[in-house]
Amino acid sequence: MPMEKTFNAAEAEARISAKWEAIGAFRAGANASRDETFCIMIPPPNVTGSLHVGHAFNNTIQDILIRWKRMQGFDTLWQPGQDHAGIATQLVVERQMAAAGLPKRTDMGRPAFLEKVWEWKEESGGTIINQLKRLGASCDWDRNAFTMDAGFHDAVIKVFVEMYNKGQIYRGKRLVNWDPHFETAISDLEVENIEVAGHMWHFKYPLAGGETYEYVERDEDGNVTLRETRDYISIATTRPETMLGDGAVAVHPSDERYASIIGKLCEIPVGPKAQRRLIPIITDEYPDKNFGSGAVKITGAHDFNDYQVAKRNNIPMYSLMDTKGAMRADGRPYADEAATAQAIANGTESFDEAKIAAMNLVPEEYRGLDRFEARKRVIADITHEGLAVTKLVKSIDPETNSEHLQLIPVVEDKPIMQPFGDRSGVVIEPMLTDQWFVDTAKIVGPALDAVREGRTKIMPESGEKVYFHWLENIEPWCISRQLWWGHQIPVWFDEDGNQYCAPTEAEAQAMALGKQLTRDPDVLDTWFSSGLWPIGTLGWPSNTLELNKYFPTNTLVTGQDILFFWVARMMMMQLAVVGKEPFGTVYLHQLVRDEKGEKMSKTRGNVIDPLVIIDEYGADALRFTMAQMAALGGVLKLSEDRIKGYRNFGTKLWNSFSFAEHYEIKFEAENPRPTPTNTLNKWIIGETGKVLEEVDAALTTYRFNDAANALYAFVWGKVCDWFVEFSKPILQGDDAAAKAETEATLKWVLDQCLILLHPIMPFITEELWAMAPDRPKMLAHTDWPTYTAAELVDDAAMREMTWVIGLIDDIRSARAQMHVPAGLKVDLLMVGLDDTAKAAFAANETLIFRLARIETANTASEVPKGAITVAAEGAVFAIPLAGLIDVDEEKSRLSKALEKLEKDMGGLRGRLNNPKFVESAKPEVVEETREKLVLGEDEISKIKAALVRLAEVG
RNA sequence: GGGCGGUUAGCUCAGCGGUAGAGCACUACGUUGACAUCGUAGUGGCCACUGGUUCGAUCCCAGUACCGCCCA
Known part of the structure; x- marks a missing residue:
């Protein structure tokens, strides 16, 4: 069955996802071949939520890391889950009840209402999970956690009781953000x-x-x-x-x-x-x-x-x-x-x-x-x-034309910052109320030390400054909410208002013998429970296998905006409860904005819906775009044009396989790296070694943009533009050995492209991978390469191919500027080639002929008059086009090149003539400068000679 | 008002001591046996400004201007 013209993302993605799921590709420990673990906790999306670009970005980054580590054989866990989103969920369910004509929450009563919420959760709570799957997120979905799960609930209550008993939680009257619509305290995060x-x-x-x-x-x-x-x-x-x-x-x-x-x-x-x-x-x-x-x-x-x-x-x-x-x-x-x-x-x-x-x-x-x-x-x-303070205002009576002086109150129009509830939309009121607070001052110390002493690293580093600044000035954390949906505060009051804090009513009653108890009706802030996310999802307080294995986790990936709300609180809570920092690295990513840099919002109508993008361009295009834009710090401005561009990149990759198919090159289950004799093959293998190192280095340092760009430049700029083109004459030629070797190289290189791209573009790569029969493993479980550039790079081959590519570029450029028709094959004269150039040319003659569109190549003792001159290292090439070329145009082309070279060399000469430069600059820099100057001056003399010849012509 | 960033090609952004890069856009040419979601070639920058450090600054330091974000 021949390949389709392009990758059909819409059809393939669901099929591939199902296959991953069927083999349990993402389970904790899947594909582990070593003891080291790598664990990421998903920032739990709101259970009422649906996927927006922020989620898409956040999860793409996590997925790249986890897939990369999984392929490297780490024992990985990407722990998924949702939080119960107190206000948002209560709002959604109340709205639904109203629409269905059901009694109001307050009429229905707390137990009946909570039952409704659970019903809703069972039906609709999984929306975002399915959307994350469409993105390709390789979470261990069997472990999906929820902050209201029974186990998690017990953990939350246990922590509250312990912190209460240690005096780290207290009840008091403080000014809080109050939402008059929902009649509850809300967090700073919920205030806009x-x-x-x-x-x-x-x-x-x-x-x-x-x-x-x-x-x-x-x-x-x-x-x-x-x-x-x-x-x-x-x-x-x-x-x-x-x-x-x-x-x-x-x-x-x-x-x-x-x-x-x-x-x-x-x-x-x-x-x-x-x-x-x-x-x-x-x-x-x-x-x-x-x-x-x-x-x-x-x-x-x-x-x-x-x-x-x-x-x-x-x-x-x-x-x-x-x-x-x-x-x-x-x-x-x-x-x-x-x-x-x-x-x-x-x-x-x-x-x-x-x-x-x-x-x-x-x-x-x-x-x-x-x-x-x-x-x-x-x-x-x-x-x-x-x-009221007044001012005098003069007015003229339009009927009598008489002047009136009037005192009117001074009222200035003034833009003011007003707080609004993000869910209710009403003006938030600072309100003095009785609430429960975490006495953050008592638990903040270890969280500060962990970062100060480098046990947890925040990236980018500016995040650490913000973290310190906030934690050093931290206010008590209001953790009670006047809602029903959530973890009800485990404190009972007797008639005198005495507090009894215990995990259960029975235990509280035992503390308050013979007293009539009433439970505090409030629930805990959702952030209090998600503050326990790392240990809570791993089964704490039970001493589970996973807890022992994966905690402390490795990397937390989250937006800059929730450094305080969540990251800092997890740091404090984990340290307060289990005495360990929850993660080694916190990677703070950009906020996603529209192409103009504005916040996406429904009212502005500038929302980019990732699911619509996935439908149109495929998940890989979206993911690659996001990876490519994921630089440290700043704002990510997303536009559809970019996404389209990276969809094209996927197509390019697709077509490189279609090229292989066209030449009837059959991929095997394994396509080992050949030990080539051919320079071309040596070269591309070396380039592959280099790109692997770049990608590994980039991912290690969270420079996703560098990883994506390196792969883009390699796959498109090296493999497709040069290697594939160069391989054509060999594949079409008669040299069976060269052909076999080049085929083997092509298969290996294209396989490497799939492997290296897989963390960023999992679907298209998995699809192409599966085109070879009987692959031993799915690509998601294929070993990440471990070769080094040092092993793979052949210096001589690199130099030779660089020379060849440079020569072809120069000939093409000269041709185009002199308006030589693209279809016209020309004769090439070679003048004064040194041995290296001679050998390089001879070895790659067919490649040069084809790509530079050369008919014949002959040595000549001198460049004839009226020829285009192309200067190369160790050689001068000429294309005699007597009568065909415009002498003036060739003069100006060469003069322009000369001018640029002269300027560059002038700079180099200036530096080298400065004794202080030679004294104080690093020796390798001086040496490099000298080499550049020698090469440049050689080229200058060649161009000058060419100009002299042109002058003779006219 | 306090804190943290930013200012580099038309746009979006990398680079952060050795004289500037990418993608997109744009221009010209092109159905060359993978690919027009393509190919080839090209245009485009006093790296915000002013000082300082340095042999050398887009990069480091100080200040200025403007723009963001967070907290008041």
Whole structure:
């Protein structure tokens, strides 16, 4: 059956995948021929997820590494799995229930809802696995793990209990990102900061008791630009509704404008007149003197910066909102709450966290309002009262043409960074709530040491700086979520609020004899469980074979963006739990963007769907593109054109086999490397040795782009462009021995191409591999070569073929520039060949004849007039085309070449004439420079001679 | 505001002490017995700017400008 014209990826990929699966090609330890292990943990995709380009890139890189190591005979494991994605999954299932007309989650109750989630998981949770298989990912799919699996669950609970008992986990009140839609705390990763059009309002906070001060503003030189008496301090805010919870006004300690009023009280200009709260004016380093008025209101419970200021200065933090983001409607009447708050501000009443938390400082008229509605009302009320900062605006009445001067409130339009929940799309609220935290400060040390001391290496190295910077300033990690889907926190409370932490209710009950217990309803952050991914997937806490064998793992491949969220946490957790760093190397790859470098998003409509790409171009083209672009650092801009280009590369490879087929060259099950006598064959075998070394070196150092480029240049630029072309005259010729040897070489070289390309392009290579009957193993299990360039390179053959290729290039170039028709075979004259050139030419005459399109070659004593001259090492060649060539054109061609050479040689001469260069440069560099100069000057003299001859012609 | 990067051919990017590379795009020619998803030849760069170190800087150092990303 003759080969198809091109590789039919759509048809072949599924068939090949099935075959791999059938023989268990990717099982842990498959094809192992040595004891060393190599293990990669997949960054678990979200169980609700579907494959996007980021996954495709991430998994391509992992697959290249694992296939390479597997072929090398390592005992490999690529551990796959998914995480349970608390919010996302709950959202998906709730949506589905709503669509199906089922009762709401809250009506259904927790156990029934969880049952629904599991049903969903069984049905749809495997989507991404199948998509990863289409990419060719060679995970051990039988070991697919899930963070909610029973074993994994037990591990998570065990770790929580142990860390709780060691005091590394605690419950406390801190400011967290709160999603008012899902009514849960969320992680930083789930918050998207987006710049939106916002406003900055300016309000007057009157000084208590009508006090006044001299307000003076100066320019840079200290000249007074404004001086007035004020009875207020001007405050700018983008969130007026939070004024109700202000605890202080802060100014920078060096701000002279306000020096005289530090320590005084000012009034929050909102709420019932009778109970206006007075708050202190304090100093803190946080306010920026040059920003706004330089004075900042401090609302500790609703802003992350203010929170720090409030903590530093012991300012009460009043929570204003409920879990839905509406203004609180609980608590005592406002008048009472305000009175207490005032007493606290005056310092006459003490306070603690619980007392503050219980207080509701929202005036009755705002209670229950949505936060955005409350904002409008607050603004309107302040403005109405005349406490907004105003400016004079001149307007002209269009009817009467009279001028009006009007005072209007100052409202600046200002882009602001606003946090949005990535799933809910609503504005995230910093919220003071009771949550569970990992006291990261207690476990961060070993994670820092592991990288500092080189037990774990982060690539690129800049990642290490970021890692240190983040871990050295780490904040407590909020691990509780107000969700149902996830690992429920193993803590029970008695009626007095005492905590009992235990793996099971029975054990907790045993600790709380006779007490009525209630379990904490919250679940753990998904990242807490995926923080245990390396040991959890390997069966910890059981002392499994796999745990012993593959842990610590070798390489983690993940995006730069989750260095903190996941990598750092895995480092801390594994070290805290089992005392070992989870991986030897962390390879951080680029983020995938569209061709313009923009983030891909559905709203932008610039999403490249890897499955669509695979359908159209095949998985190999996508994979090769990604490998080729996987340089260290930066952003990967993916465009379809590139993918198309690398699909063409696959076709090129395909056609090289079709070439072999055309010449009826039959691949055997094994195609051993011949020991050739022919220079051509020696040469390509040497080149193969070189490319293997390049590929190994590149993969060892995670330079996937170098590996891909080296293979591209070898397969296309060496094998197809030269070796295959050179082999034609031999294959068509009569020399049976040469023919046999060249066939054997071709078979071996093409086999090597398949082997070396397989990690990057597994499908097409496996397909071509299978065209030989009875291969002992599938390509995925074929031994990766171990020859070295030193063994395979024959220096003399390399030199000779380089000379031949250079000569053909030069003749072709000269022909093309002189407009010699491509089809025209010309006569070649050889002048003054030295012995090496003579021998090289003679040995490769047929190749040169064919590729340079030469009819005859004869020696001549001199170059005739009116001939094209081609200078080569140890020879001058001429193509007599009397009458045919344009003398001027040949002159300009040669002059141009001469000019370039002169310039280059000038540089070399300059260097060599500089005694300091010869003294201080490395000897080999000096030697190399000398050699280049000799060769160049030789060529210069040949070209000059040719120009002289041309001058004689006219 | 703090941190981390980047600026090299029209585009996307490698290179990172010895005088600049790839792919794509572009131009011209071409159905040469594998391949038009191709072949052959070619065009294209004061390597952001300014200083410094060096015999020598795209590469190292310092500063400037602009652009990203992360954290506030």
